[in-house]
Amino acid sequence: MRLLGIETSCDETAAAIVERDPAGRGTILSNIVRSQLDEHAPYGGVVPELAARAHVSHLDHIIARASAEAGVKLRDLDGIAATAGPGLIGGVLVGLTTAKALAAALGKPLIAVNHLEAHALTARLTDGLAFPYLLLLVSGGHSQFVLVRGVGDYQRWGTTIDDALGEAFDKVAKLLGLGNPGGPEVERLAKSGNPLRFKFPRPLLKEHRLDFSFSGLKTAVRLAAEEIAPLTPKDVADICAGFQLAVTDIVRHRAAAALSRFRAELPGVAPVLVVAGGVAANQAIGSGLRAVAAEAGAQLVVPPIPLCTDNGVMVAWAGAERLALGDTDGFEISAKARWPLDSADMGLGHGH
Ligand code: KG4
Numbered sequence: 509m510r511l512l513g514i515e516t517s518c519d520e521t522a523a524a525i526v527e528r529d530p531a532g533r534g535t536i537l538s539n540i541v542r543s544q545l546d547e548h549a550p551y552g553g554v555v556p557e558l559a560a561r562a563h564v565s566h567l568d569h570i571i572a573r574a575s576a577e578a579g580v581k582l583r584d585l586d587g588i589a590a591t592a593g594p595g596l597i598g599g600v601l602v603g604l605t606t607a608k609a610l611a612a613a614l615g616k617p618l619i620a621v622n623h624l625e626a627h628a629l630t631a632r633l634t635d636g637l638a639f640p641y642l643l644l645l646v647s648g649g650h651s652q653f654v655l656v657r658g659v660g661d662y663q664r665w666g667t668t669i670d671d672a673l674g675e676a677f678d679k680v681a682k683l684l685g686l687g688n689p690g691g692p693e694v695e696r697l698a699k700s701g702n703p704l705r706f707k708f709p710r711p712l713l714k715e716h717r718l719d720f721s722f723s724g725l726k727t728a729v730r731l732a733a734e735e736i737a738p739l740t741p742k743d744v745a746d747i748c749a750g751f752q753l754a755v756t757d758i759v760r761h762r763a764a765a766a767l768s769r770f771r772a773e774l775p776g777v778a779p780v781l782v783v784a785g786g787v788a789a790n791q792a793i794g795s796g797l798r799a800v801a802a803e804a805g806a807q808l809v810v811p812p813i814p815l816c817t818d819n820g821v822m823v824a825w826a827g828a829e830r831l832a833l834g835d836t837d838g839f840e841i842s843a844k845a846r847w848p849l850d851s852a853d854m855g856l857g858h859g860h
């Protein structure tokens with residue numbers, strides 16, 4: 509089966525066509541992503557109304573390109589999938605409404621995909637993983653551990669109680685006067701900095717829970733920067749290095765705890781940790797996670813970075829996984845700003 513996937517929940521307008529064979533193997537036939545970084549750059553962050561307008565302006569031709577590059581006509585598709593949440597509601601509406609119109613006009617099934625589920629299932633396309641596995645999703649909007657037990661069967665083990673990890677990178681970059689998105693900039697400058705000059709806090713580290721908290725760390729960074737202002741390039745590099753070391757320690761510690769929980773709750777299952785989201789591109793965090801996985805005897809899977817960040821492939825693939833189970837949606841389905849993966853979990857930081 510071949511599906512179109514549409515992603516418009518944040519600042520990427522994306523469409524892709526993916527094929528899934530009867531054995532459950534996937535092939536990417538096209539993958540078009542248009543980043544809106546330039547539109548939002550003057551504002552230092554994503555402006556929801558601008559994002560929605562840019563999706564309106566670009567989505568149609570991005571879908572046409574996805575169809576042309578795949579060599580698949582829209583009428584030959586087996587289903588239309590689009591992110592229906594969580595995300596910025598204006599953008600989600602653009603993608604979901606377009607998907608409904610295409611599905612209605614072409615007489616194809618509609619699959620309204622949870623964006624988090626799309627991130628969670630990507631490793632099955634890229635690495636052919638079997639269930640269950642543990643997902644660490646770390647992006648600009650989310651920081652969570654999720655036990656992936658099956659399609660539509662998720663248990664959230666931890667989330668952030670304040671900022672997402674990528675958001676913390678972005679905010680630290682902003683207060684240091686660096687560009688947006690901040691993660692890659694902070695990582696670049698951290699390479700030449702002294703990570704031990706500033707001793708930043710590691711919030712919640714003494715607790716056993718698998719949740720994250722980054723706002724205290726961000727405040728500590730701001731206070732340290734204010735204390736020594738005006739900052740020299742060396743100061744900025746040292747702050748970046750200290751911050752990156754602190755978050756790497758936090759992520760390592762949490763991942764080790766999550767893998768012990770995996771072993772305890774799923775005895776006899778070889779533990780697998782999948783990392784997704786834009787922060788998966790960070791090499792310091794990546795090597796920290798490799799070390800933790802090696803210590804725990806777990807397999808670490810990091811899909812190629814362009815498939816870890818927002819894209820249409822993951823949406824098409826999640827749609828294909830659901831369509832293969834006969835699980836499609838009616839046209840009454842609505843866009844959702846918040847939509848936790850784990851329906852039992854509407855409390856703490858839900859949707860984050
Ligand atoms: O998954 P993503 O592309 O978009 C969503 O948030 O959905 O993630 C973007 C986030 C941004 O916060 C960005 O600063 C962060 O991922 N990021 C990084 C790195 N590359 C991207 N954070 C740390 N180090 C990086 N190398």
Ligand code: ZN
Pocket residue numbers: 623627647785817818
């Ligand atoms: Zn995402």
